[in-house]
Amino acid sequence: MFGLFARKGPFTAKLSPCGKSIQVKAGDNLLKAALEAGLPWPHNCRVGSCGQCRSRLLSGKIKPLNDFSYVLDDKEMDAGMILTCQTCLRSDVEIEIEMDQPGVALSAACSVSGRIASTRQLTHDIQEVRIHLDESLPPYLAGQYAELAVPGVIDKPRSYSFASAPENEDGRHVSFHIRHVPNGQMTGWLHAANREGEKVTVTGPYGSFWLRNSSAPMLCIAGGSGMAPIKALLEQVSSQGFQRKVTYVFGARTREDLYCLEEMQQIKAKGNGHFNFLPVLSREPDDSGWEGLRGHCTEILSLERFADIPDSHAYLCGPPAMIDSAVKCLTGAGLCEKNIFFDKFLDASHLPGGRA
Numbered sequence: 001m002f003g004l005f006a007r008k009g010p011f012t013a014k015l016s017p018c019g020k021s022i023q024v025k026a027g028d029n030l031l032k033a034a035l036e037a038g039l040p041w042p043h044n045c046r047v048g049s050c051g052q053c054r055s056r057l058l059s060g061k062i063k064p065l066n067d068f069s070y071v072l073d074d075k076e077m078d079a080g081m082i083l084t085c086q087t088c089l090r091s092d093v094e095i096e097i098e099m100d101q102p103g104v105a106l107s108a109a110c111s112v113s114g115r116i117a118s119t120r121q122l123t124h125d126i127q128e129v130r131i132h133l134d135e136s137l138p139p140y141l142a143g144q145y146a147e148l149a150v151p152g153v154i155d156k157p158r159s160y161s162f163a164s165a166p167e168n169e170d171g172r173h174v175s176f177h178i179r180h181v182p183n184g185q186m187t188g189w190l191h192a193a194n195r196e197g198e199k200v201t202v203t204g205p206y207g208s209f210w211l212r213n214s215s216a217p218m219l220c221i222a223g224g225s226g227m228a229p230i231k232a233l234l235e236q237v238s239s240q241g242f243q244r245k246v247t248y249v250f251g252a253r254t255r256e257d258l259y260c261l262e263e264m265q266q267i268k269a270k271g272n273g274h275f276n277f278l279p280v281l282s283r284e285p286d287d288s289g290w291e292g293l294r295g296h297c298t299e300i301l302s303l304e305r306f307a308d309i310p311d312s313h314a315y316l317c318g319p320p321a322m323i324d325s326a327v328k329c330l331t332g333a334g335l336c337e338k339n340i341f342f343d344k345f346l347d348a349s350h351l352p353g354g355r356a
């Protein structure tokens with residue numbers, strides 16, 4: 001008689017090739033369980049849009065929370081690929097997942113309350129928001145992000161990348177660069193008035209965008225508030241003493257959209273000639289006197305300009321279209337996809353069916 005009732009979990013997910021196993025509680029998705037276990041499981045949006053958490057189901061039964069075919073193509077579906085952030089388990093399973101640098105231990109995310117300590121206008125549409133936490137968050141890696149919630153004001157949390165390397169914060173503060181998105185709920189609220197003192201909740205850390213152990217030349221590309229995680233990565237490289245060549249291409253529309261120039265100058269001063277910062281403007285008036293690079297930042301990614309693209313590690317952050325275009329240029333110039341790391345700043349308008 002008891003056999004009539006299906007088991008609801010917890011279930012075990014056996015992972016290959018690493019050989020580890022994780023427990024997945026009833027109702028939890030597989031990615032959540034993996035991140036709670038501190039595994040460096042590739043992921044970005046955690047809402048079924050970016051596809052970075054894809055892995056292969058080798059055996060067992062799952063319950064998809066959404067239609068994977070929004071993101072996975074027919075070939076991937078036929079091969080048994082699944083989106084782990086959209087997967088609950090119906091039985092014990094075996095999963096094939098290629099984890100990056102499996103030795104890296106990531107902190108399990110945790111929620112901490114706090115208040116907005118200060119805000120600072122960085123450009124006409126990007127604000128630095130500094131938060132004082134009531135207690136410390138679990139340690140994050142430069143490049144990772146957190147979810148920011150404003151209870152009772154915003155319907156659900158939004159993701160923002162930490163804008164400083166953890167060694168440059170005091171443990172009780174975190175900072176973000178937040179761009180005002182037209183008709184955006186969270187950014188509309190933040191930019192509409194002085195929000196200092198407002199109560200917020202920060203949950204994290206999340207994300208697979210962190211510095212890989214390597215001496216390969218580093219090519220960073222960012223647009224807009226994509227500056228935040230790249231700045232954090234550069235601060236980490238700087239505090240490690242610049243053991244590698246680093247080039248940072250920052251795309252903006254006009255000179256008014258450039259920011260953190262002083263911070264880039266300070267990083268350059270510590271770079272012993274290893275760091276080059278290249279702002280590129282796409283809409284700067286011809287007669288403005290701007291003597292730097294012009295065009296979209298991806299237009300300058302040629303082998304003529306950067307002969308070492310094929311041997312580099314590329315770190316990209318910002319709007320999804322910019323990242324797609326940069327990945328195309330870099331792979332076209334001979335860089336292997338596994339050496340391209342990125343965080344797409346997806347918002348509700350990019351999600352399948354407009355889900356957020």
Ligand SMILES: Cc1cc2nc3c(=O)[nH]c(=O)nc-3n(C[C@H](O)[C@H](O)[C@H](O)COP(=O)(O)OP(=O)(O)OC[C@H]3O[C@@H](n4cnc5c(N)ncnc54)[C@H](O)[C@@H]3O)c2cc1C
Pocket residue numbers: 044045145158159160161162176177178179180181182183184185186187188207225226228229343344345346347348349350353354355356
């Ligand atoms: C991993 C990650 C890191 C990020 N880091 C940063 C960062 O450091 N800095 C930063 O500025 N941003 C970052 N973002 C983006 C950020 O999370 C928010 O998406 C962004 O700030 C917009 O939030 P919002 O509430 O203002 O807009 P939302 O209210 O979420 O709306 C965003 C846009 O979608 C449209 N929209 C809303 N609902 C729908 C729907 N149902 N269908 C179609 N369109 C819809 C809105 O009109 C608007 O144009 C990151 C995103 C990710 C995934």
